[in-house]
Amino acid sequence: MYYLAVRQFARTLKNLDAILEKTQAYARARNFDVNNLLSERLFPDMLPFVSQIRTACDHAKSASASLAGKEPPKHEDNEKTFEELRGRIAKCLAYLDTFTAQDFARTGPELIVKLARPAGKGLHADEYLFGRQIPNFFFHVTTAYALLRRAGVEVGKSDFLGPLNVVDAPA
Amino acid sequence: MYYLAVRQFARTLKNLDAILEKTQAYARARNFDVNNLLSERLFPDMLPFVSQIRTACDHAKSASASLAGKEPPKHEDNEKTFEELRGRIAKCLAYLDTFTAQDFARTGPELIVKLARPAGKGLHADEYLFGRQIPNFFFHVTTAYALLRRAGVEVGKSDFLGPLNVVDAPA
Numbered sequence: 032m033y034y035l036a037v038r039q040f041a042r043t044l045k046n047l048d049a050i051l052e053k054t055q056a057y058a059r060a061r062n063f064d065v066n067n068l069l070s071e072r073l074f075p076d077m078l079p080f081v082s083q084i085r086t087a088c089d090h091a092k093s094a095s096a097s098l099a100g101k102e103p104p105k106h107e108d109n110e111k112t113f114e115e116l117r118g119r120i121a122k123c124l125a126y127l128d129t130f131t132a133q134d135f136a137r138t139g140p141e142l143i144v145k146l147a148r149p150a151g152k153g154l155h156a157d158e159y160l161f162g163r164q165i166p167n168f169f170f171h172v173t174t175a176y177a178l179l180r181r182a183g184v185e186v187g188k189s190d191f192l193g194p195l196n197v198v199d200a201p202a
Numbered sequence: 203m204y205y206l207a208v209r210q211f212a213r214t215l216k217n218l219d220a221i222l223e224k225t226q227a228y229a230r231a232r233n234f235d236v237n238n239l240l241s242e243r244l245f246p247d248m249l250p251f252v253s254q255i256r257t258a259c260d261h262a263k264s265a266s267a268s269l270a271g272k273e274p275p276k277h278e279d280n281e282k283t284f285e286e287l288r289g290r291i292a293k294c295l296a297y298l299d300t301f302t303a304q305d306f307a308r309t310g311p312e313l314i315v316k317l318a319r320p321a322g323k324g325l326h327a328d329e330y331l332f333g334r335q336i337p338n339f340f341f342h343v344t345t346a347y348a349l350l351r352r353a354g355v356e357v358g359k360s361d362f363l364g365p366l367n368v369v370d371a372p373a
Binding site: 032042043145154155196200 | 203206207209210213214244245248314315316317320322323324325326328329332333334336337338340341344345347348351352354359362363364366367368369370371372373
């Protein structure tokens with residue numbers, strides 16, 4: 032289950048990267064600087080686009096590391112261009128790809144994942160994954176998507192979900 | 203795992219309902235008809251607020267039913283007010299509350315969940331849950347949240363996540 036979640040984080044980030052690539056093509060076609068989108072916000076007290084992407088990556092990264100009992104790498108928040116932001120996603124994907132199902136073989140609901148805040152507190156593994164990391168991850172990916180949709184980028188739900196492994200269903 | 207996902211859908215819908223209640227209070231304080239928000243869209247070809255909520259509910263409902271091998275109840279898309287929309291969430295929550303862990307005791311990755319489209323096709327249970335239903339569910343909840351944030355409703359991440367079961371972490 033924990034590994035399934037990590038693989039889904041990776042898939043969704045790959046889908047997001049493909050959406051960013053379409054956004055770059057859109058900006059070229061409409062003749063504007065795609066980097067103008069980095070500071071876009073849905074409301075003035077919300078995080079800008081660049082931070083939505085960074086935060087989505089960090090939730091995927093820290094969930095994977097914490098549930099496997101590892102220390103996640105630090106990725107600096109210093110991206111100034113769309114290309115660098117896609118690099119941030121690539122770094123996160125490369126890290127997620129280091130995990131195998133075996134890394135989570137000893138992870139169970141009794142594991143307590145420490146929280147940065149409040150100090151001395153934590154969440155049991157399942158609460159951490161389902162109550163905090165999955166909602167947070169999709170929150171930031173969807174908010175980034177929303178900012179691009181509002182800007183007119185022509186993407187849809189199939190870009191967000193990406194290809195699914197469809198099989199024949201029994202009659 | 204499947205039951206955990208169902209419980210998380212329910213928690214997130216409860217959080218969403220509390221956000222809708224705050225939105226009603228906000229509309230009263232600012233002296234506008236809260237139902238004006240029902241038709242709001244982030245972009246003209248996106249679903250309006252009312253449909254974001256209905257769709258989130260339907261993804262939670264059909265995921266729970268499909269993974270338990272049950273037939274979900276049909277909830278008509280006829281809500282015309284915020285209060286009716288909160289009723290839609292309440293109906294969905296009541297349905298989700300009928301499930302127990304036992305309902306998913308025989309559900310495993312080999313189960314194929316039939317898709318409405320394309321006909322004759324389906325997804326294995328884990329692909330269905332992690333690749334389709336969880337991303338879709340949070341996509342629509344977050345988009346609804348985004349529409350309310352854009353309208354100035356004073357809610358934040360803690361409303362979206364709701365209370366978490368924080369425990370003492372080992373030193």
